[in-house]
Amino acid sequence: MTDERYSISEVARGFGLPVSTLRYYDDLGVLPAAGRRGNVRQYGRAELRRLALVQRLHHRGMVGLADTAALVADGPAADAPPARAVLAASIETIKNRVADLRHAQELLEHLLTCPTADPVRECTYLRAELDEAVEQALAALRR
Known part of the structure; x- marks a missing residue:
C-alpha cells in the first residue's frame, strides 16, 4: 500500500473544513502536515486518521481543543493531565x-x-x- 499524499485544500474539502483550520491545527501541533511540496502542506493516511480523531473528539463537542491536543499528541507532555x-x-x-x-x-x-x-x-x-x-x-x- 502506498502512502498517497493529499494537499491541504484536498483534505479541507474532503473533511468539510476551512483550510485555515488545518493551518491552525498545524500551528498548534494538533495535526502537523506530513511534509510539503513547495509551500503546500501535504497529508498522508496517518495524518488523515489523526484528523478524523480530532473531528470526533473536538468538533463533535466531546473534548476541548487543548485537551484534544493533549490526547492526540505523539508523546505525553510533562504538564498534561493523564x-x-x-x-x-x-x-x-x-x-x-x-x-x-x-x-x-x-x-x-x-x-x-x-x-x-x-x-x-x-x-x-x-x-x-x-x-x-x-x-x-x-x-x-x-x-
Missing part, C-alpha cells in the same frame, strides 16, 4: 450539557403548550425561572 483524567472530565462536562439541554427542551415544550396568549412574555412558569436567575445573579454580586 488521558483518562481528560476523558473522565469530558464525560462530566457532557453529562452537564445533556442535563442543560434536557431542561431547555422541557422549558420549550412547556412554552409551546402554555395556555397564555404570549407564552414568552406571559408564562408564569418562565417568569419564575427568570426571577430565580435574576436572584442568583444579584446574590453573586453581593458576595
